[in-house]
Amino acid sequence: MSNPSSAQSVVTAAMLAIGDELLSGRTKDKNIGHLADVLTMSGIDLKEVRIVADEEDAIVEALNALRSRYDYVFTSGGIGPTHDDITADAVSVAFGLPCEHDAEALRILGDMYRAREMEFTDARKRMARMPKGAAHIANPVSVAPGFIIGNVYVMAGVPQVFQAMLDNVMPTLRTGAKVMSQAVRSPYGEGDIGTPLTAIQKAHPETSIGSYPKYDGQRFSTEIVVRARDAGVLKAAADAVAAMIEAIGQEKRLAAGKGDATA
């Protein structure tokens, strides 16, 4: 259940993480979790994530599926200067636009390399390529910009750069009503709480109640997370969950007491 009903506006997003290294296991993605945190805090619902290889067809197909379906799409990876950085080309293909060296991007990159007395190689110039008409996403870490085309935000895969670019774009996004959440810890596993929790979810249809099992190597406990876009609705459901856990505890203590008495 991830769609707490509400009259308030909902803004949706998807992420497309691009890179062979994520699929081979060589790199463990850090951008998905970060984007999820930032969007959730801002009232934008991340609805889907895809990870694809550095292959044009795969990128184009995934991007076209996601951008038609969600308000925003954020991509990570594949915008560096090497031969396997094909995101700018693939995004251009997806939009049916030419992929060109952007004059402003060439200027700021050229200035940087001149200042550093480094050669502005053809490889480095690749980082100025983007679909014709794209807007820049400033890169305070390493200068080479990301870009925005339509509802697609193309950002770097290196986490420090991805995060800095995301910081730059977040204030420009339309955000929805924030989903508030309240976590209730249950020392009992899902088997104990499943049936009453289902009843609570049914009685509080404007909330989304998630149940997340934890396993410490010996026993399961559960974190129950209630989400809603209205504070009163949230509190009523969270209170019901807390009362349910208290009742299970009481029942277990009674059962244990009875066990002792008959032993």
Next chain:
Amino acid sequence: MSNPSSAQSVVTAAMLAIGDELLSGRTKDKNIGHLADVLTMSGIDLKEVRIVADEEDAIVEALNALRSRYDYVFTSGGIGPTHDDITADAVSVAFGLPCEHDAEALRILGDMYRAREMEFTDARKRMARMPKGAAHIANPVSVAPGFIIGNVYVMAGVPQVFQAMLDNVMPTLRTGAKVMSQAVRSPYGEGDIGTPLTAIQKAHPETSIGSYPKYDGQRFSTEIVVRARDAGVLKAAADAVAAMIEAIGQEKRLAAGKGDATA
């Protein structure tokens, strides 16, 4: 580039991670990276990953797209006893099969709860539900089995359980020719190596050469990873990369020396 050409067999896979908590940021996925590592070591190419919410339509659509396209699909999450655990239902819908309480699963779960003197609640019985005709994936951690239907392997989201289930299924899978890899560290950023690396990739078409920038807060370095299914092919390309890095270093030392001389 993720498809080193080879006459040897290629086996492909996709992963579908299911759970609102992954999209809200509350849980940071640990299963994708683990699966990627295990498949890569076994010679199975992980080609795509999707993360979707606990919503039947989203799960069904993603699963049908992935299972028709890849040799194997591995899912994580949504097979517990609570109302938001809808993976068994969604997988059944995707295959057009009834979702039923499996007799053998009921038996092993019933035995466990009896042994623990715990009630076998309706919620716990949910964990025995699977598409009619599915085979079990044993769960040595917490008993409730995953299941296999067609080319889809349905496993738990809790990492310890996911990993244990994966250990059980790996020996049963058809594997392809392993992709071997060799990493070459470059102290230079991608801008320095991009052009010569493109030439090396062109000269070694049976390899896949990836370039992964690292940023330490001050400067970029690069890890270059050469992949191939043949050891000789791999070595030739990796040697060319190492020679290229050595040449860049020599060039830089010469340039620095000249700088000193004219200062």
